Amino acid sequence: MQQVAPIIAVGVLALVLFLLERFFPLRKNTRSLLTRLVVNIAISALTFVAAIGVVQPAARWALRWSAEKAFGLIHLTVLPAWAAFALSFLLMDLAFYYWHLANHRVPFLWRFHNVHHIDPDLDVSTAFRFHFGEITLSSIFSMVQVSLIGISPWVFAIYQIVFQAEVFFHHSNLRLPIGFERFLSKIIVTRRMHGIHHSQVQRENNSNFGTVFTWWDRLHRTLGLNIPQNDVIVGIPGYMLPEDNRVTNALLMPFRKQRDYWRRSDGTVAERTRLPPTESSAYLAE
Numbered sequence: 132m133q134q135v136a137p138i139i140a141v142g143v144l145a146l147v148l149f150l151l152e153r154f155f156p157l158r159k160n161t162r163s164l165l166t167r168l169v170v171n172i173a174i175s176a177l178t179f180v181a182a183i184g185v186v187q188p189a190a191r192w193a194l195r196w197s198a199e200k201a202f203g204l205i206h207l208t209v210l211p212a213w214a215a216f217a218l219s220f221l222l223m224d225l226a227f228y229y230w231h232l233a234n235h236r237v238p239f240l241w242r243f244h245n246v247h248h249i250d251p252d253l254d255v256s257t258a259f260r261f262h263f264g265e266i267t268l269s270s271i272f273s274m275v276q277v278s279l280i281g282i283s284p285w286v287f288a289i290y291q292i293v294f295q296a297e298v299f300f301h302h303s304n305l306r307l308p309i310g311f312e313r314f315l316s317k318i319i320v321t322r323r324m325h326g327i328h329h330s331q332v333q334r335e336n337n338s339n340f341g342t343v344f345t346w347w348d349r350l351h352r353t354l355g356l357n358i359p360q361n362d363v364i365v366g367i368p369g370y371m372l373p374e375d376n377r378v379t380n381a382l383l384m385p386f387r388k389q390r391d392y393w394r395r396s397d398g399t400v401a402e403r404t405r406l407p408p409t410e411s412s413a414y415l416a417e
Contacts, residue, residue: 141292145299148255152304157322158360160304162251162376171250173378175259181266189270193277194284203281219282221344223290226276228347230269231340242385243268245392248336249370249381253329258302264385297343301325309417316356316415320345323360323415331364331371331401333393349413356415362403368395 197203204222205215234244243265250257277287301320312321320341328339338355341348348354369390374380394400 141295141299144296145255145258148299148303148305152254155306157304157306158253158326158363158365160252160254161365164252167250167252167376168256170376170378170381171256171260174246174262174381177263177382178259178261178266181263185267186270186273190273190277190287193274194282194287197278197281198283201281203277203279205281205283215283216286219280219286220290220293222280223276223282223287224294224341224343225347226272226280227294227342228340228351230272230276231342232353234265235337235340240265240268242389245367245370246381246384248329249367249375249384250329251366251371251376252304253302253326253365254304255299255302257329258298262382262385293343309415313415316345318345319343321415323417324356326360326363326365327355327358329363329365330358331366331368331393332403333401335363335403336367355412357412358403359416364401367392368401369393372396 197206205219210218234240243262246262246265247257247260250260282290297319301322302325303322305322307315307322312323315321316324320339320343324339324345327335330336335355335358338353339348340353345354369392370376370384375384
């Protein structure tokens with residue numbers, strides 16, 4: 132029961148966010164919610180199978196191996212429990228920053244990650260929408276990540292809960308007071324920040340790679356916050372036809388010849404010619 136309780140809590144959070152974003156939306160929906168839910172749930176069913184059948188066993192094996200061999204950065208020196216926890220947590224999140232970056236920069240990985248990005252609207256259901264191929268490939272990353280860090284099983288479990296809760300949070304379409312979200316965005320990834328990451332404009336899509344903390348984007352200069360949400364069009368220009376978001380086409384997309392991702396079907400490129408004149412890229416626009 133102790134192991135199930137955190138899972139239930141995260142599931143309840145997702146449900147609460149889903150309900151709240153219906154009443155306090157940040158962005159207007161462009162497609163039918165029911166149609167999107169059917170597609171996202173169908174895609175996420177295979178994602179769940181891959182996560183349970185491949186990723187979790189791979190992570191458990193790496194945790195056991197690292198503990199038995201005393202392998203990983205955490206084992207290089209004796210640290211107080213609180214310091215080991217903090218360092219492990221930060222390194223896990225930094226590693227996910229690099230993995231997310233790789234999913235955008237490596238063409239083979241992007242084929243699969245793009246299935247997540249072609250969702251034409253962004254809400255908490257998008258947080259479940261990952262191609263099973265991407266999740267399966269992430270098992271290799273998970274083994275390397277856990278082994279090199281040398282994280283303990285209990286810290287790993289805590290990070291997984293925080294990670295999943297934050298993924299639901301920053302994908303949701305819930306409007307928060309801008310002052311509060313500007314404060315949050317100095318520490319954790321927020322919905323406005325991640326909404327920009329889902330923009331059809333390529334340079335905006337290639338920003339805001341953080342999962343939990345925003346510090347990695349600030350450190351690596353991949354932070355972009357100065358795009359108002361009303362100006363953000365969600366999706367990938369080359370895959371915005373209604374049939375692209377049918378379940379079969381989305382699942383087969385990584386295995387087919389790829390289109391020009393950043394050019395619409397009419398040949399135009401999604402671009403932004405005017406930025407807010409008085410706001411820097413590190414200032415969260417409303």
